[in-house]
Amino acid sequence: MAEVPVIQILEKEKFFTQHIVPLPHAVPYPPLTAPSSLRLRTKVMCLTTNNVSYARLGFLFGWWDVHPLPPSTPAQYNDPAKYGRTNCWGFAEVLESTVASVPKGAYLWGYLPLGTLAQDVTVEEGAIPGQIFVTNDYRKGVMAIYNRYFVHPASLKDEIEKKADGLAYDAIVRVMFETSYLLNRYVFASDPKETVYPGMDPKAQWSPAQADITGATVIFLAPGSKAALAFAYELRNARGGTQVKKIVGATSESSRNFVEGTESYDDVILTSESSASVLSKLQVGAKDKVVLVDFGGCAGVGAKWAAEFKRTHNNFLMIGVGSEISESSQEDALKALTAKGSSAIGINANDMRIRAMEKVGEKKYFDNLAAAWDSFKKVGIKGLKITWGDNMEDVKKGWDKLCRGEATPEEGLVYRL
Numbered sequence: 393m394a395e396v397p398v399i400q401i402l403e404k405e406k407f408f409t410q411h412i413v414p415l416p417h418a419v420p421y422p423p424l425t426a427p428s429s430l431r432l433r434t435k436v437m438c439l440t441t442n443n444v445s446y447a448r449l450g451f452l453f454g455w456w457d458v459h460p461l462p463p464s465t466p467a468q469y470n471d472p473a474k475y476g477r478t479n480c481w482g483f484a485e486v487l488e489s490t491v492a493s494v495p496k497g498a499y500l501w502g503y504l505p506l507g508t509l510a511q512d513v514t515v516e517e518g519a520i521p522g523q524i525f526v527t528n529d530y531r532k533g534v535m536a537i538y539n540r541y542f543v544h545p546a547s548l549k550d551e552i553e554k555k556a557d558g559l560a561y562d563a564i565v566r567v568m569f570e571t572s573y574l575l576n577r578y579v580f581a582s583d584p585k586e587t588v589y590p591g592m593d594p595k596a597q598w599s600p601a602q603a604d605i606t607g608a609t610v611i612f613l614a615p616g617s618k619a620a621l622a623f624a625y626e627l628r629n630a631r632g633g634t635q636v637k638k639i640v641g642a643t644s645e646s647s648r649n650f651v652e653g654t655e656s657y658d659d660v661i662l663t664s665e666s667s668a669s670v671l672s673k674l675q676v677g678a679k680d681k682v683v684l685v686d687f688g689g690c691a692g693v694g695a696k697w698a699a700e701f702k703r704t705h706n707n708f709l710m711i712g713v714g715s716e717i718s719e720s721s722q723e724d725a726l727k728a729l730t731a732k733g734s735s736a737i738g739i740n741a742n743d744m745r746i747r748a749m750e751k752v753g754e755k756k757y758f759d760n761l762a763a764a765w766d767s768f769k770k771v772g773i774k775g776l777k778i779t780w781g782d783n784m785e786d787v788k789k790g791w792d793k794l795c796r797g798e799a800t801p802e803e804g805l806v807y808r809l
């Protein structure tokens with residue numbers, strides 16, 4: 393008998409509230425006959441604070457539009473103004489295919505919906521072998537990073553069955569690593585010719601002074617996040633002769649043990665410390681460069697510290713990567729973003745990737761990234777424990793845990809559906 397698909401549906405304005413909805417009328421699926429089409433089913437997915445960001449700021453960045461409510465959605469949830477589906481990174485299984493280069497049984501790594509319902513998409517081949525783009529009309533306005541998928545062979549099935557750690561890293565950390573790789577290799581490039589602006593404003597300039605972090609003290613908020621740990625790794629291991637002076641993790645008390653245990657930071661301080669004491673404690677001179685990178689630390693700490701650091705240090709830069717977890721209204725989320733924007737330069741992985749590809753060419757960009765990702769995966773994150781869930785009920789528990797603030801950074805939440 394055909395599996396009854398189950399999807400997560402969120403209330404867009406109250407996205408901590410989820411509904412796990414079975415869709416018995418979606419099956420059996422009709423034959424897939426349209427050309428250039430794939431039928432995809434999410435097979436391996438992760439949950440991190442990033443997934444909650446997609447729900448919190450989905451109204452602004454088009455994230456609710458990537459995986460719309462399917463036609464089989466029951467009437468009680470079938471109002472796209474009120475309900476929507478959020479997104480995750482991971483692997484989808486190709487259930488059916490009319491694309492010669494992507495056979496049935498292969499897998500795609502990329503941006504996926506939460507649930508076991510198959511989705512049919514039309515695709516075209518990318519310029520790089522092994523990469524394809526989803527081309528459906530409803531995906532045309534979506535940032536390019538979400539439409540690009542990486543093809544993996546059917547043999548990946550063995551690793552999925554074994555619940556291999558490497559596969560979990562691909563689901564949980566790969567996109568976080570790329571974000572931080574872009575920051576280190578292009579935004580703060582050692583070679584000034586390869587420098588790119590990190591944000592979404594196409595007209596903004598990135599000065600050589602901003603791009604130069606040689607000798608800087610770099611302070612991380614939410615230093616236990618996967619993105620932060622990837623950036624710390626990159627700063628330590630991939631800067632050649634342009635080293636920073638110190639890499640500092642500013643953590644909440646609850647994440648402290650994990651952050652210290654990662655051995656990724658030269659110093660670990662607490663976000664509860666007063667901003668005034670932080671720089672003197674770290675022995676940062678008035679003329680030294682200070683870079684504060686916020687990966688989604690406790691609400692308000694970044695802005696408070698930035699105001700203080702700016703007052704005492706001319707050579708100060710704040711980078712906004714993530715935001716805190718809260719079930720804020722659209723109005724409040726916008727307010728928080730605007731407030732942050734006045735002190736931080738918000739980065740965007742999609743825009744950074746596009747500019748980096750323009751600098752070095754698409755093929756070289758992905759070849760270099762793949763090599764760097766392999767090196768990072770070999771070392772891994774010290775203390776990160778991969779926790780596998782097996783079904784949508786487990787996903788539900790993971791989402792609740794994240795929203796209640798009970799997900800600890802040492803737990804890598806990954807699911808085989």
Ligand SMILES: NC(=O)c1ccc[n+]([C@@H]2O[C@H](COP(=O)([O-])OP(=O)(O)OC[C@H]3O[C@@H](n4cnc5c(N)ncnc54)[C@H](OP(=O)(O)O)[C@@H]3O)[C@@H](O)[C@H]2O)c1
Nearest residue numbers: 440441442445616617618619644647688714715741797801
């Ligand atoms: N701009 C971009 O293009 C881009 C790209 C990728 C990721 N991001 C963002 O980067 C951030 C980090 O992503 P990630 O997946 O690496 O994060 P993660 O591993 O889930 O982050 C865990 C850290 O987040 C902090 N945190 C705050 N509230 C939390 C909660 N309710 N539950 C769990 N942790 C909480 C904790 O730090 P403390 O305890 O120290 O506060 C914790 O150590 C996210 O906001 C994501 O959206 C942005």
